[in-house]
Amino acid sequence: MKEILSSKNPLIKEIKKLHKKKARDEKKQYVIEGFHLIEEAKNSGAIIEWILFNQRGQAEWANWLETCDPEKLIFVSDEVLNSLSDLPTPQGILAVINKNEADHLAEFRGGWLLLDNVQDPGNVGTMIRTADAAGLAGVIIGEGSADIYSTKVLRAMQGSNYHLPVIHGNLADILQQFIQNQIPIYGTELNEQAVDYLKVNKAENYGLIMGNEGQGVSATLLAQTTQNIYIPIRGQAESLNVAVAAGILMYHLS
Amino acid sequence: MKEILSSKNPLIKEIKKLHKKKARDEKKQYVIEGFHLIEEAKNSGAIIEWILFNQRGQAEWANWLETCDPEKLIFVSDEVLNSLSDLPTPQGILAVINKNEADHLAEFRGGWLLLDNVQDPGNVGTMIRTADAAGLAGVIIGEGSADIYSTKVLRAMQGSNYHLPVIHGNLADILQQFIQNQIPIYGTELNEQAVDYLKVNKAENYGLIMGNEGQGVSATLLAQTTQNIYIPIRGQAESLNVAVAAGILMYHLS
Structure with missing residues (x-):
């Protein structure tokens, strides 16, 4: 077990950089915070690079820490832990995880959620959590969507990324794979030019493709889907929040 | 039309205080930002106390500003507008609105959403927006829920508070009114001790009562409902986000 007491330590400086997408992409690593999430990551077989904890974390999760590879453990001072934490009240434990991304799938069975340029991290995380709850097979993140390894997305996902595959991919290519395999693919529209979702079995x-908060799914993708669907607005609201709409549709389709 | 160029002006200082709940409660006023929301407030008959705009706002919405009572208009400097704005890129216009709250209703017709101690402003706002979209009659905010006049809730509601009544009330008392009028009232549970929502017509x-993000609906309320319902979790997620769950249930019940 290592011990690091200064936030100026080179390894701590490297970990701190993982708050930026650029560093996460380069090092293929990300940081998760809080015991519950770290336990889920470990149980799911995620490749843990480091587990950092302060005195409080050591006291609280002593038994669990004994089940971990001691070479991955780093005892840190409160100063170091607080410098890495993104929470107002740090829990005393965080971990550096190695990304483990499938970049393609052999086949698409079950329900798949495809995100086209969804920008709000809370929406992206909530939709992945809902896909998990609704029993979907996986989620595909198209270009332009929020980085799923940012702290906000990780928090909103609540560990669902360890329950089902979350893949980055080119949605136009993947849409073609669905079509070639005769699997229906639904685009969502914000207007009544599409079909009421209740008419789809x-x-x-x-x-199921969900789109950008303002612009919806891109017109190029909508032109190639099996069917485009919408959720009727019965009151005076202009639209639904995209994560709420995704929840209604996934629970209807699954 | 007034003109205020210094953020030290007493009226501006008063308006700035409305960022705090205490001042909003005392003065029965709140601030909304952005042209679209202000236009909705005006069209819905909300009582506007002031409309403040800078040079950019004046240029962009000149025609609309001419339709407003000139005694309510205040031209302000960029410095004043920025000091009042809650947005990273202020739009150049904001308004002070007088609260207009019904504190009770003569009767409950249609669907009603009741919020029991829902704390996240984004969740509260999104649920009110969804209630509007799903065609519900109104929303009742129980004690302990986020203040609907905070900027975060106002932003997430997207003007739905001008489309349907949003009332503050004591949920235990209101639940009794539903029961006396033989209107079914559904509590939501996070576990399978309740009935699958698809079995409810x-x-x-x-x-429909939605509860706190962590604890759910309080046990006292759950004990008095007509029926308690839950949304089955088919994957490994522990629960759904409360706003997503509310969306699925409102679209199912309405």
Whole structure:
């Protein structure tokens, strides 16, 4: 077990950089915070690079820490832990995880959620959590969507990224794979030019594309889907929040 | 039309205080930002106390500003507008609105959403927006929930508070009114001790209680409802986000 007491330590400086997307992309690592999430990561077989904890964390999770590879453990001072934490009240434990991304899948079975340029981290995280709850097979993150390894997305996902595959990919290419395999793929529109979602039946295998908060799904993708659907607005609101809409649709389709 | 160029002006100082709940409660006023929301407030008949705009706002919405009571208009410097704004990029216009709250209703027709101690402003705002979209009759905010006049809730509601009544009330008392009028009222539980929501039929009149993000609906309320319902979790997620769950249930019941 290592011990690091100064936030000027080179390793701590490297970890701190992981708050930026650029460093996460380069090092293929990200930081998660709080015992519950770290336990989920470990149980799911995620490759843990480091587990950092202060005196409080050591006292609280002593038994669990004994089950970890001692070479991965770093005891740190409160100063170091606080310098790495993104929470107003740090829990006393955080971990550096190595990304483990499948960049393609052999086949698409079950329900798949595809995110086209969804920008709000809370929305992206909540949709992945909902996909997990609704029993979908996985989520595909298209270009332009929020980075799923940012602290805000990680917090909103509540560990669902350890329960189902979350893949980055080119949505236009993936849409073609669905079509070639005769799996229905639904685009979502914000207007009544599409079909009421209640008229679409449940399906064993399907893709559902949710789009940008302001612009919706891109017109190029909408032109190639099996069917475009919408959720009727019965009151005077202009639209639904995209994560709420995704929840209604996934629970209807699955 | 007034003109205020210094953020030390006493009126500006008073308006700035409205960022705090205490001042909003005392003065029965709140601030909204951005043209779209202000236009909705005006169209809905909200009582506007002041409309403040800088040079950019004046240029952009000159025609609309001419339709407003000139005694309510205040031209302000960029410095004043920025000091009042809560946005990273202020739009150049904001308004002070007088609260107009019904504290009770003669009768409960249609669907009603009741919020028991929902704390996240984004969740509260999103649920009110969804209630509007799903065609509910109104929303009742129980004690302990986020203040609907905070900037975060106002932003997430996207003007839905001008489309349907949003009332503050004591949920235990209101639950009794539903029961006396033989209107079904549904509590939501986070576990399978309740009934699967798909087994509950659509209803013309109903109440739906959503609870705190961590604890759910309080046990005292759950003990008095007509029926408690839950949304099945098919994957490994522990629960759904409360705003997503509310969306699925409101669209199912309405």
